[in-house]
Amino acid sequence: MEGILHNPGFLGTNANFAADMTLVIMLLIAALFTVGFALARAEKYTAHRWVQTAGALLNLIMVLWLMVLPFRDFIVRDIGGPRPNIFYTVTTLHAVFGFSAVVFGLFVVLRGNNLMIKPLRFDNYKPYMRIAYALYMLTTLIGIWVYVTWFVTIPVAPAYS
Numbered sequence: 001m002e003g004i005l006h007n008p009g010f011l012g013t014n015a016n017f018a019a020d021m022t023l024v025i026m027l028l029i030a031a032l033f034t035v036g037f038a039l040a041r042a043e044k045y046t047a048h049r050w051v052q053t054a055g056a057l058l059n060l061i062m063v064l065w066l067m068v069l070p071f072r073d074f075i076v077r078d079i080g081g082p083r084p085n086i087f088y089t090v091t092t093l094h095a096v097f098g099f100s101a102v103v104f105g106l107f108v109v110l111r112g113n114n115l116m117i118k119p120l121r122f123d124n125y126k127p128y129m130r131i132a133y134a135l136y137m138l139t140t141l142i143g144i145w146v147y148v149t150w151f152v153t154i155p156v157a158p159a160y161s
Contacts, residue, residue: 006160014157015147022066023147029059030140037133049112052129056102056109059136063102071095074158083154090149094142101135108132 009020036051073079075091108128110116122128151157 009151013147013151015151016157016159018066019147019151022062023144025062026059026140026143029055029062030137032058033133033136040129053109053113056105060102060106063098067098070158073160079160080156080158083156083158087149087154090142090145094139094146097135097139097142101132101139104135105132 005016005018005021007017009015009017011020011023013020015023032051032055036048036055039045039048039051071091074081075088075095107116107120108125111121111128112125
């Protein structure tokens with residue numbers, strides 16, 4: 001599997017297959033969250049809950065599988081660096097917003113599925129869900145910026161040896 005992930009990508013940039021796959025899947029997850037948002041607006045709350053729960057869990061899997069290690073290796077450990085400051089800045093910004101979106105989104109999902117401890121429960125879902133949705137969408141936009149920075153604008157894309 002690792003060999004496939006490090007093969008050249010399919011979007012025509014300097015990215016490897018893993019980066020291209022991550023971008024496409026994260027855009028699909030953002031679309032899934034938008035479908036869930038539309039379901040809530042249409043008052044189809046059971047379908048909304050299932051869609052948002054699936055999106056949040058898929059997002060968590062993608063973050064843990066394909067984002068944490070590159071951040072550790074290319075930002076924290078700076079393997080292959082130094083690179084332009086924008087590389088570190090945009091990636092760290094994405095990590096901060098992404099961490100916030102994942103933690104807050106999972107909190108809302110746990111509450112929406114009645115799995116939250118009593119002191120942290122809330123009844124008015126709408127503001128919490130809107131904040132979670134906005135965080136996910138903002139993080140997705142910053143993630144696109146990260147992709148462009150890493151694989152389009154800098155001369156040598158980060159890569160595992």
